Amino acid sequence: MAERTDGKIWINRGVFVLLAYVLIVIDLLPLDMRPSLWAAPDLLLAVTLAWVARKPHFVPVLVIAAVMLMTDFLFMRPPGLWAALVVVLTEAIRRQNREFRNMPLWVEWATVTFGIVAITLANRLILAVVMAPQAPLTLTLVEMAGTIAIYPLVLVVAHFVFGVSRTAPGELGSKGQAL
Amino acid sequence: MARDKNSEDFIGPIRRLLVGVLVLALVGLFLVWRIDSPRVERMRAAAIDAVVPSFDWAMAPITGAANLISDFQSYQQLRAQNQDLRRELQQMKAWKEAALQLEQENAKLLDLNNVSIDPQLTVVTGVVITDSGSPFRQSVLVNVGARDGIVDGWPTMDAIGLVGRIAGVGQNSSRVMLLTDTSSRVPVTIQPSGQKAILAGDNSGNPPLEFLEDAALVRPGDRVVSSGDGGVFPADLLVGQVALGTDDRLRVRLAADYQRLEFLRVLRSQLHEIIPDPDNLLAPEAEFFGPAVIDPAALSTSELTDG
Numbered sequence: 001m002a003e004r005t006d007g008k009i010w011i012n013r014g015v016f017v018l019l020a021y022v023l024i025v026i027d028l029l030p031l032d033m034r035p036s037l038w039a040a041p042d043l044l045l046a047v048t049l050a051w052v053a054r055k056p057h058f059v060p061v062l063v064i065a066a067v068m069l070m071t072d073f074l075f076m077r078p079p080g081l082w083a084a085l086v087v088v089l090t091e092a093i094r095r096q097n098r099e100f101r102n103m104p105l106w107v108e109w110a111t112v113t114f115g116i117v118a119i120t121l122a123n124r125l126i127l128a129v130v131m132a133p134q135a136p137l138t139l140t141l142v143e144m145a146g147t148i149a150i151y152p153l154v155l156v157v158a159h160f161v162f163g164v165s166r167t168a169p170g171e172l173g174s175k176g177q178a179l
Numbered sequence: 180m181a182r183d184k185n186s187e188d189f190i191g192p193i194r195r196l197l198v199g200v201l202v203l204a205l206v207g208l209f210l211v212w213r214i215d216s217p218r219v220e221r222m223r224a225a226a227i228d229a230v231v232p233s234f235d236w237a238m239a240p241i242t243g244a245a246n247l248i249s250d251f252q253s254y255q256q257l258r259a260q261n262q263d264l265r266r267e268l269q270q271m272k273a274w275k276e277a278a279l280q281l282e283q284e285n286a287k288l289l290d291l292n293n294v295s296i297d298p299q300l301t302v303v304t305g306v307v308i309t310d311s312g313s314p315f316r317q318s319v320l321v322n323v324g325a326r327d328g329i330v331d332g333w334p335t336m337d338a339i340g341l342v343g344r345i346a347g348v349g350q351n352s353s354r355v356m357l358l359t360d361t362s363s364r365v366p367v368t369i370q371p372s373g374q375k376a377i378l379a380g381d382n383s384g385n386p387p388l389e390f391l392e393d394a395a396l397v398r399p400g401d402r403v404v405s406s407g408d409g410g411v412f413p414a415d416l417l418v419g420q421v422a423l424g425t426d427d428r429l430r431v432r433l434a435a436d437y438q439r440l441e442f443l444r445v446l447r448s449q450l451h452e453i454i455p456d457p458d459n460l461l462a463p464e465a466e467f468f469g470p471a472v473i474d475p476a477a478l479s480t481s482e483l484t485d486g
Contacts, residue, residue, distance in 0.1 A: 025237050028309040030319060031245055034437045035359050035382050039314040065201055069208075073226045075313040076354075079219060080208035087202055130213045133362060135315035136382055143314070 012058040015162060016051055020044060020067045024074065039139045041146030044071060045086065046154045049112050052090045054155070054164045056097045064090055078132055085119040101166050105152070113148045120144045220347060228349030231308055231320060238309070300413060302444040303327050308352060317360040317382065318343070321443050324351045334405070334446045340417045340434025341365070341405060342443060355443060358418070358433060359386055366409055367418055367431075370402035378403070378418060378431055385422060385430040399423045403431050413448055 023044045044067070051059045068083035093115065100108050120140060127134050158164040212219040253260070305321035323329055325348050333345045335355045343363065347354040356363055363380035367388070374396055376388040391397065401421040407414030419433040 024312070025234050026241070027312040028231070028234060029238060029241055029245070030307050030310045030440070031242070032438055033307075033310055033317070033319060033357065033440045034384050035317055036314050061198055061201065065205065069205065070226070070230070071312075073223045074230070076223075076311050076316040076318060077313065078209055079212050079223060080205040084202045084205035084209065087198065087205065091198055130210075132213060135313075136361075139314055139382075 009057060012055070012164075013060065013063065016047075016059050017063060017067070019047060019162075023047065024071060028074065039143035039146065041150045042143055043147075043150065043154070045116070046147050046151050047158070048086065048090060049093060049115070050151065050154045050158050051164055052093045053097065053100055053108055053112065054158060054166055056094045058164065059090070061087060061091065061094075078127065081126060082119075082123060085122055089115045089119050105155075109151060112151055116144060116148055224347045224349040224352075224354070227320065227354075228324065228352050231352060232322075235308065301447045303329065303447065304442055304444050305353075306442055307440050315361075315382070317357040317363075317380065318346070319355050319357065319440060319443075320352050321355055321445070322352055323445065324349045324353045326350055328447075329353050329445055332411075333448050334412045334416060336416065336444050336446065337435045337440060337442070338444075339436070340419060341412070342435045342437075342440065344412070345445060353445075355445075357437070358435075359384065359437070365418070366406045366411055367403050368406040368414075369397050369421060370404060372396040372401065375406055375408065383430075384437070385424060385432055387424065388421070388429045388431060391429065394429060397421055397429060399429075413446065416446075 027044075048059065048064060048067075052064075065083055065087050068086045069080065071077070072079045072081070072083055093111070096111065100111075124134060124137075124140065208219070303323050305323035305327075308320045308322050310320075311318040321335075329345055329348050331345055331348055335342045335344060341358065343355045343357040343360070344365075345353050346356040358365060358378060358380055359382060360380045361382050363378075363386070365378045367376055367378045368374070369376060369388075369391075374392055376391040378386055379389045380386045388397075388403075399420075399422050403418040403421060405412040405414060405416040405418060417434050419431045419435075422430050422432045424430040
């Protein structure tokens, strides 16, 4: 049956912003100020990529840019660079969104993996070129691997908890247009 | 499908242009940060100042729950802990006796010398709001800022030891760069030997000592205090103890409890007196070489005051 799925689009955008807010707050919790030997996966990045790959119209590019710029400011990263890289990556995935619909999961995962590795390397490269201080390499690699590994898990949570899944064939928008 | 393609062709180029502008703006911000860092860092401080206090109500329950869980875990070790504490208490009683005697002795000596502890070192106490949120940066945000007269560069302590320095002041909040941050460098003195060194944060729990002149004179267990060199910090703030790391480098076990930083004291550090022309410190060269004429009156008074 044809269903109208994008009627609650603003609610879904709000849900994404709220989720990003919660993830940022959890990162900021002052629980233990000792330096950690390993880095937790960048959940916010994984969630953003999962949302873009599955339901791109839930995450407008402006929202991504604003959230990422805010985290740049809050997490003491060089402001703007990571946000710009993430926007470029999400735009690339957004363009591929239609092809993802009838491809197996591992193709999507491989594409996302490639994207995460690319922006992480680009980030380090640009910081090296402008001679800005860098984070330790091992921590960056651990974080990158963690983000890649957790991506399928994020997809499962997105599907079952937030109802963010691939657009099924025959799904219609609120005005009856094809999605 | 055809209609969809059409609409995409219609919106596509404009959207692409706008996204391009957005990316350029972000990269521009990054370049401006690289060129004129202080201005953008002030912008960052203002942004954090506006956003983070609104997190407070959201964080309180989560922090409370996390503390509850860690407290609950500690119940399991309660018995062992109890025995340890009893044993320590026995030792402490002996120490307490010694400390009391020393305190009395100290008070007497201070009284004799008429020494007053530096009255310029007053403190502002703040509460930690958030940590840096990233594993690469070691800093915390405290809830005192320019409104409370906080100035960049002031040292910050917890109850016992040095924690870090103020780096970035907003109206209601300020950032404390911890000693463990990779960009933290603090001149220190190692106590019994008097060796000077730089405590260089390297994102590990026990930062290493660098530029140590003679490592043979320093032994694990020595006290490390700030040296006051370069006017970075006031002298003689406790930093920690020397320890030998697994990589055979001398490191410092910090005295401050980094596991749970809650209340931080920001010291109102006064500027050092700057001596612009060290030559004039010496008295003008005397013209008379030889024993000076002794003034008996001056001699007798100086003897009186010495006694």
